[in-house]
Amino acid sequence: MNKELIINVGSTGVEIALLEDKKLVELHNEKADASFAVGDLYLGKVKKLIPGLNAAFVDVGFEKDAFLHYTDLSPYARSILKFTQAAMAVKDAESLDFSRFQIEPEIIKTGKINEVLSGKPNILVQILKEPIAAKGPRLSCELSLPGRFVVVTPFNDIVAVSKKIHSSDERKRLHKIVEAIKPKNFGVIVRTAAEGKNTAELHEDLLDLVESWKTIQNNLIGATAPAKIMSEQDKTTSILRDLLNADFNRVVINDKNIYNDTRSYIQKVAADKTDIVVYHNNGSPIFDTYGITKQVKSSFGKTVNLPSGAYLIIEHTEALHVIDVNSGYKSVSNNQEENALETNMEAAEEIARQLRLRDIGGIIVVDFIDMKLPDNKKKLQEAMEGFMKADRAKHAVLPISKFGLMQITRQRMRPEVSINTTETCPCCNGTGKVSPTLLLEDDIEKRLHYLVTHQHKNLTLVVHPILYSHLTKGLFTSIRRKWRKKYKTPITIKPSTDYYLTEYHFFDANEEEIKL
Structure with missing residues (x-):
């Protein structure tokens, strides 16, 4: 698969588009003043304990307090609390040696929030979910620092290897390497990208993450809650970190620094692929050059058209998202079941793309075209699972129910990407109702009569070109000539392509609009 990353840097932030075989599948927007992004670390102040929810509300500087549930507390929550207080109290980083830090006993999984966070202390937390709708951020105390090949988890000594590495020999090799190079009080998770990497590469990645942890320690010294302690890497780097592989063959950027x-x-991470980075400076907008602007306009909105003539209707509510599949005029055979299966297969591929593109999370209910054969329903489910394999968000696809509905759950980490592809009609202001054009001439004449009787002279009327043709048609029989004769005053009519069909305005001799 041909993967391209197109990065558009503007004054308000960075837009990142991921193309697979020239097709837009992910769109990310990193604003210049972005805050409370997933992965950011904050020094928070516990404001309120809610025993009924077994959760706490924590002030991290957002307008609404962030939510921290007991299940999102690390087993080493007491160690994090102890370390946070110690780091805030010391005067210099050299006096805080993390390798000598004494780890506290783990908390129990079925414990109570007020047993761990009594006294409403300051605590080091990580953003688990960005603020969505009216909700504040969701927090976690299971701190993790992701790198290219490994993820570091402070306060434990666990070494784990990604289950996506299927070779048992390779898993053992990686486990042995990490055990040998891992610093004390750090847990390490080996990522799938580490497969086949040597000790030096893994060690370098691990050392970089340990340095990041030292930066966090330094930032805690003398800090006052609430405060941002460390930001996740910028989105461009994090996407490269997570996606870069043999199929990723071009990165195009329009900013010299990035x-x-x-x-x-x-x-640093793949020296043999440096040439895939291309600087775009031909003067034209980068998203226009690579056809992204057009794809954005056609891919967002309530209706999504498919090449065959079938189409999707996507509706959103606070709790879930509903997608309806319609066959349109598509027909591959005279067999209704075959038509339904073919259309559903095409729709499934587009639905998987739409979920990634819009970053839709939560519960998604898909109403596919009804099929009678169980084998076809199974084929559709397997196809849906296959199409969603490329999705990095955690997800689950359930079998089609007896009502013909497929339920999909997808991890929601950030607000859904929503791009408005419609505009309010300037004629009706979105009401769907306009004055009849047959009466427009009468309406204009009434306004004209009012202006003339109130001593307005040398009037200019500006209208849409079509209306201009109607009012000026005929040298001796035009409506303009009739008005001049009737009101005994010069009336100039001018066309303007900026006006909509039924829009018109009167101007005086000084070319100032006459407000009625």
Whole structure:
């Protein structure tokens, strides 16, 4: 599969588009003033304990307090609390040696929030979910620092290897390497990308993450809650970190600084792929050059059209998302069951793309075209699972129910990407109702009569070109000539392509609009 990353840097932030075989599948927007992003670490102040929910509300500086549930507390929550207080109290980083830090006993899984966070202490937390709708951020105390090949989890000594590495020999090799190089009080999770990597590469990645942890320690010294302690890497780097593989064959950027940073990053993690980074400076908008603007306009909105003539209707509520599949005029055979299966298969591929593109999370209910054969329903479910394999968000696809509905759950980490592809009609202001054009001439004449009787002279009427043709048609029989004769005053009529069909305005001799 041909993967391309197109990065558009503007004054308000960075837009990142991921293309697979020239098709837009992910769209990310990183604002220049972005805060409370997933992965950011904050020093928070516990504001309220809610025993009934077994949760706490924590002030991290957002307008609404963040939510921390007991299940999102790390087993080493007491160690994090102890470390946070110690780091805030010391005067210099050298006096805080993390390798000598004494780990506290783990908390029990069925415990109570007020047993762990009594006294409403300050605590180091990580953003688990960004603020969505009216909700504040969701927090976690299971701190993790992701790198290219490994993820570091402070306060434990566990070593784990990704289950996506299927070779048992490779898993054992990686486990043995990490055990040998891992610092004390750090747990390490080996990522899928580490498969086949040598000790030096893993060690370098691990050392970088340990340095990040030292930065966190330094930022805690003398900090006052609420405060941001450390930000996740910028989205460009994090996407490269998570996605870069043999299929990822081009990164196009229109900003020299990010271009240089990206080349340096790729040089560091995959020196043989440095040439995939391209600087775009031909003067035209980068998203227009690669056809992304057009795809954005056609891919967002309530209706999504498919190449065959079938289409999707996507509706949203607070609790779930509903997708309806319609066959349109598509027909591959005279067999209704075959038509339904073919259309559903095409729709399933587009639905998987739409979920990634819009970053839709939560519960998604899909109403596919009804099929009678169980084998066809099974084929559709397997196809849906296959189409969603490329999705990095955690998800689950349930079998089609007896009502013909498929339920999908998808991890929601950030607000859904929503791009408005419609505009309010300037004629009716969104009401769907306009004055009859047959009466427009009468309406204009009434306004004209009012202005003339109130001593307005040398009037200019500006209208849409079509209306201009109607009012000026005929040299001696035009409506304009009739008005001039009737009101005994010069009336100039001018066309304007900026006006909508039924829009018109009167101007005086000084070319100032006459407000009625």
